Amino acid sequence: MSKKYEKLAQGIADKIGGNENVSTLTHCMTRLRFALNDNQKADREGVKALEGVINVVESGGQFQVVIGIHVEEVYEEVIKHLKPLENSEGKSSKKNKVGLLDKLIDFISGTFSPIVPAIAGAGMIKALLALLLLFHLVSRESQTYYVVNFIADAAFYFLPFLLAYSAANKLKCNPVLAMVLAGVLLHPNLGQLNTAGQWRFLEFL
Incomplete structure (x- = not known):
């Protein structure tokens, strides 16, 4: 399926300055998001x-190529021509200076972009469930409502795990350790410990 985008991927790879000009590459629902070593080397009009x-x-320190709904297929082809995550390690001589605000925006967008499909899908299920209730096709007491509702809630309930994994990939650290830390925050005993601590604090007062 992605083979049909091979020519497009090759063109993008060539016109952004090649493998040596790419620091990182990610994608969201419609865009390829490049962090380039030197934005001046990229042929913006040529890519366009x-x-x-x-x-x-060009926003938030990123060179973003808007593809549309087929962005994932294009990404799979582009990554064959570019190995930014492997080749960028150890490179610290970026010619274009990126401000602190741009770095923050890049981190936030790079962390949230991969999990947008999960959140959007959960939201669509919630909307469908609301329509079913509106037209009295299901009731809140039914088992169907119960099952569909917790399926939709899963993405939001376990959002810390998704964010931990995505942020770890962005920061190039171990995603498993990041998810373990997220699990600590979600552990029910931590909530009980906080509650017990509050009660002891109130007793002290």
């Missing part, structure tokens, strides 16, 4: 002129 590219946006 490629068939299959909707637009090019």
Whole structure:
């Protein structure tokens, strides 16, 4: 399926300056998000002129190529020509200076972008469930409502795990350890410990 985007991927890889100019590469629901070593080496108009590219946006220290709904297929082809996560290790001589605010925006967008599909999917299930209730096709007491509701809630309830995994990939650290830390925050005993501590504090007062 992704083979049809091979020519587009090759064009993007060439016009952004090649493998040596790419620090990191991620994608969201519609865009390829490049962190480049030197934005001046990227041929913005050349990328924009490629068939299959909707637009090019430079924001938050990222060079973003807007593809549309087929972004994942294009990403799979582009990554074959670029190995930014492997080759960028040890490179610290970026020619373009990125401000603290740009770095913060880049981190937030890079962390949340991969989990947007999960949140959007959960939201759509919630909307569907609301319609079923509105038209009296299910009731709040039914087992169908119960099952569909906890399926929709799963993405939000375990959001710390999703964020931990995504942030670890962005920061290039161990995602398993990050998810373990998220698990500590979600552990019910931690909530009980906080509650007990509050009661002891009130007794002390």
